[in-house]
Amino acid sequence: MKPCASVIETIGNTPVVELSRLTGGLEGRILAKLEYLNPGFSKKDRIARQIIEDAEAEGRLRSGQTVVELTSGNTGTGLAMVCAVKGYRFVAVMSRGNSIERARMMAALGAEVALVDQLPGSRPGQVSGGDLELVERETQRIVEERSAFRADQFRLQSNFRAHYLYTGPEFIRQSAGAIQAFCDFVGTGGSFAGCAAAFKAYDSSIRCYVVEPAEAAVLADAAVTDPNHRIQGGGYAIRDLPLLRPEHVDGYLAVTDEEAVQMARKLAREEGIFAGFSSGANVAAAVQLLGGAHKGQTVAVLINDSGLKYLSTDLWA
Numbered sequence: 001m002k003p004c005a006s007v008i009e010t011i012g013n014t015p016v017v018e019l020s021r022l023t024g025g026l027e028g029r030i031l032a033k034l035e036y037l038n039p040g041f042s043k044k045d046r047i048a049r050q051i052i053e054d055a056e057a058e059g060r061l062r063s064g065q066t067v068v069e070l071t072s073g074n075t076g077t078g079l080a081m082v083c084a085v086k087g088y089r090f091v092a093v094m095s096r097g098n099s100i101e102r103a104r105m106m107a108a109l110g111a112e113v114a115l116v117d118q119l120p121g122s123r124p125g126q127v128s129g130g131d132l133e134l135v136e137r138e139t140q141r142i143v144e145e146r147s148a149f150r151a152d153q154f155r156l157q158s159n160f161r162a163h164y165l166y167t168g169p170e171f172i173r174q175s176a177g178a179i180q181a182f183c184d185f186v187g188t189g190g191s192f193a194g195c196a197a198a199f200k201a202y203d204s205s206i207r208c209y210v211v212e213p214a215e216a217a218v219l220a221d222a223a224v225t226d227p228n229h230r231i232q233g234g235g236y237a238i239r240d241l242p243l244l245r246p247e248h249v250d251g252y253l254a255v256t257d258e259e260a261v262q263m264a265r266k267l268a269r270e271e272g273i274f275a276g277f278s279s280g281a282n283v284a285a286a287v288q289l290l291g292g293a294h295k296g297q298t299v300a301v302l303i304n305d306s307g308l309k310y311l312s313t314d315l316w317a
C-alpha cells in the first residue's frame with residue numbers, strides 16, 4: 001500500500017464482517033459493514049468528502065469560503081476533517097442533546113462548534129424533531145451572516161451519491177452478491193437511499209427496509225407517541241425526507257430504545273464490535289427480518305459509528 005496523500009484518501013473501503021456469534025440459533029446471516037473504521041469513526045466521513053468535492057468540482061464552494069452544517073456530530077466530524085485538510089473554516093451547529101464527545105472531537109479537528117439549547121422539556125441524549133428545528137434556524141442564521149457554503153446533508157445529492165457510488169457497490173463486491181435484504185436506521189435517509197439504489201441496480205429482488213424508532217415511526221405512517229428516543233443520529237419524525245425515494249422502500253421496521261441498546265451491548269460483548277445506538281438498531285431490525293420474511297437469508301447492515309462516541313451516555317453504564 002502506497003502512502004495516502006491525505007487522511008481523506010483513507011475514507012471508505014471498510015471491511016464486512018459476518019455476525020455469526022450473534023445470530024447463533026437463528027436461520028440466516030447478517031453481514032455488517034464496519035463504518036466506524038473510517039478515520040472520523042463513522043459512515044458520515046463518506047458524505048463529508050463527497051459534499052465538499054462535488055461542490056468544489058461544480059464551483060459551488062469557493063476557496064476561502066466558510067463551510068457550515070447542522071449535524072448530530074458525525075457529519076460534522078467528517079466535515080471538520082475534510083475542511084482541515086483542504087483549508088476551509090468549518091462551523092458545526094449541533095443540539096446540546098447530542099453526546100459531548102462529538103463536540104469535543106469536532107473542536108479538536110479545528111471546527112467552530114455552535115451548540116443549540118434543546119426545547120424546554122426535551123431531555124439530553126434525546127434529540128427530537130422540534131430540537132432539530134431550532135438547530136436548523138441557527139444554522140440558517142450563521143450561513144447568512146458569513147455568506148457560507150451550507151453542506152446541506154438533508155438535501156444535497158452528494159449525500160446519496162457517496163453511498164450509491166461507494167458504500168453500496170463495496171458491500172455487493174464484499175458479499176459476492178449474496179445480499180437478499182438491507183435495513184437501515186434513517187436520519188437524512190442518504191445511506192438508506194444510496195445503498196438501496198445500488199443494491200436494486202445490481203439485483204432488483206434485494207428488499208430494502210427503513211428502520212425507525214418504535215415511538216416515532218412517521219415514515220411508516222404511524223402516530224408519534226414519544227418523539228424523545230435515545231437512538232442518536234436519526235429518527236427525527238420528519239415525514240418528508242428529500243433524499244428518500246419511495247421506489248427504494250419495500251417495508252418499514254420499528255425498534256425500541258431498549259432493543260437498540262441491548263443489541264449494541266451484545267455486538268460489543270459477543271462480536272467485539274464497539275458501536276453506537278443506531279448500529280444496535282440496525283442489527284436488531286436485521287434479527288427481526290431473519291425471524292420473519294427473510295428467514296434463512298442474508299441481511300446487510302451498516303455499523304454506523306463507534307461506541308467511543310457514547311462513553312458519556314448510559315449506553316455502556
Ligand SMILES: Cc1ncc(COP(=O)(O)O)c(C=O)c1O
Nearest residue numbers: 074186187188189190191233278
Ligand atoms: C450514528 C448515526 N446513525 C445513523 C444516522 C443516519 O444516517 P443517514 O443520515 O444516512 O440516514 C446518522 C446520521 O447522522 C448517524 O450519525
